Amino acid sequence: MIKIENLSKQFNGKNGTVTALDNINVEMHDGDIFGIIGMSGAGKSTLLRCITLLERPDSGSIYIDGNDILKLNKQELRKARRKMGVVFQHYNLLMQETVAKNVAFPMEIAGMEKNQIKERVNELLTLVKIGDKADFYPAQLSGGQRQRVAIARALATNPEALLCDEPTSALDVLTTKQVLNLLKEINKSLNTTIIIITHEMSAVKAVCNKVAVINDGRFVEMGLTKDVFANPSHDVTKMLLGIGEM
Amino acid sequence: MEAFINQYGALLLNATWETIYMTVVSTLFSYILGVPLGVALSITKKGGIASSPTFNYVTGWIVNILRSVPFVILMVFIVPFTRLIAGTSIGPNAANIPLIIAATPFVARIVEQSIEEVDYGLIEAAKCMGASNFQIITKVMLVESKPSLIRGLSISSITILSYTAITGIIGAGGLGNIAITYGYQRYIESMRYSTVILLIILVVLIQWLCNIWAFKADKRNRN
Ligand SMILES: Nc1ncnc2c1ncn2[C@@H]1O[C@H](COP(=O)(O)OP(=O)(O)OP(=O)(O)O)[C@@H](O)[C@H]1O
Numbered sequence A: 001m002i003k004i005e006n007l008s009k010q011f012n013g014k015n016g017t018v019t020a021l022d023n024i025n026v027e028m029h030d031g032d033i034f035g036i037i038g039m040s041g042a043g044k045s046t047l048l049r050c051i052t053l054l055e056r057p058d059s060g061s062i063y064i065d066g067n068d069i070l071k072l073n074k075q076e077l078r079k080a081r082r083k084m085g086v087v088f089q090h091y092n093l094l095m096q097e098t099v100a101k102n103v104a105f106p107m108e109i110a111g112m113e114k115n116q117i118k119e120r121v122n123e124l125l126t127l128v129k130i131g132d133k134a135d136f137y138p139a140q141l142s143g144g145q146r147q148r149v150a151i152a153r154a155l156a157t158n159p160e161a162l163l164c165d166e167p168t169s170a171l172d173v174l175t176t177k178q179v180l181n182l183l184k185e186i187n188k189s190l191n192t193t194i195i196i197i198t199h200e201m202s203a204v205k206a207v208c209n210k211v212a213v214i215n216d217g218r219f220v221e222m223g224l225t226k227d228v229f230a231n232p233s234h235d236v237t238k239m240l241l242g243i244g245e246m
Numbered sequence B: 001m002e003a004f005i006n007q008y009g010a011l012l013l014n015a016t017w018e019t020i021y022m023t024v025v026s027t028l029f030s031y032i033l034g035v036p037l038g039v040a041l042s043i044t045k046k047g048g049i050a051s052s053p054t055f056n057y058v059t060g061w062i063v064n065i066l067r068s069v070p071f072v073i074l075m076v077f078i079v080p081f082t083r084l085i086a087g088t089s090i091g092p093n094a095a096n097i098p099l100i101i102a103a104t105p106f107v108a109r110i111v112e113q114s115i116e117e118v119d120y121g122l123i124e125a126a127k128c129m130g131a132s133n134f135q136i137i138t139k140v141m142l143v144e145s146k147p148s149l150i151r152g153l154s155i156s157s158i159t160i161l162s163y164t165a166i167t168g169i170i171g172a173g174g175l176g177n178i179a180i181t182y183g184y185q186r187y188i189e190s191m192r193y194s195t196v197i198l199l200i201i202l203v204v205l206i207q208w209l210c211n212i213w214a215f216k217a218d219k220r221n222r223n
């Protein structure tokens, strides 16, 4: 379970202070596919970067299975990070390494045994349905296939949660559907909590059981996807649904 | 032509060999020192994975000073040091000392540039997976910048090659030495030409080999 309490983050730039996250509170339960949707600049990426601690929040707490990850020391943090898999919009694969090597990467870092890694790589590539591409390089793959590699890599260390920042924004409609279906399957078969950050309503509708709408660094609406979509209360939600006006 | 080869062939061959020897040894050692230095310069920058502005400033400053001293001056200046290390101040082995000292900061900057080209998203991805800084350096930075590092190697080694010719002034051997003693002091025209031609061939060869290597190594090419 991921629990976020009173999370805030500001950036001090040349044009003054930007409040990217303003007192965020949320609970994500095991097995949830949690969508976080909002317009550009709403603070989606910042939220994800705070959960992965690529960005240090100014205040608040982030509990993963009851432990506040903001209180961990470096060593503990490195271990805790293996409980989270991250999928990026632009895949962030090693371009000079094969698909198999990319998927093996987090396991090598964790110090797993070579034979074990090999076995697990095959298993993961089969799971994401690119078992035949093990010896390919990312440059030889399509965008959808690259994202599958990234998903396999994110799952390598058996994380409890999969965090995806705009995982389908660089993909076409059909490929988007396939990648989303894959995430859904993974959620079903492995019971992995999945957080999907997106600006596409269709992605949320397709796979998320819960959704939070973020605007100006604040969650303006949150709940079961079907409830939020049936009764949108905030203007931004209506607009994202295509029924509101600016 | 035959007479020329009979008279000077062995001499030129030996000098070419010495030049290659100095270039290879100096390049090797300046990379052994320059790669860690270049990586250190890159990662200690503001926003780098081991940000340390003071270290970066001081090291960068030393590198700049070393780079701004003309090679001829540096070479003469450190003769006592060269004697201490190599036991002599003449010959290819002695020449390697100033060559390595001059080339290391150069190599460090070239390496630093290659490291800097690595997509920061990859480094962040590795961080998210719990990679240590050492793992990020060895498994991400040096791996992803490999083609760029190889292209940098061609620049460094050709620069070092041209430096070896300068060491000819203090009797280090190699083609530079031949060019000075036979081409300049004894004023033998054929020797002037042949040393230049041999140096050009070496440069072209290095460039060609590195280009092929860099292309083969770069997995972003869909081959
Ligand atoms: N490193 C930073 N320095 C300064 N301001 C930042 C930084 N990162 C984000 N911001 C600001 O914080 C706000 C939220 O940005 P964020 O990237 O989280 O938005 P987003 O919802 O992910 O948008 P998009 O859909 O365009 O990716 C923006 O106003 C942005 O300009």
Ligand SMILES: [Mg+2]
Pocket: A044, A045, A046
């Ligand atoms: Mg974003």
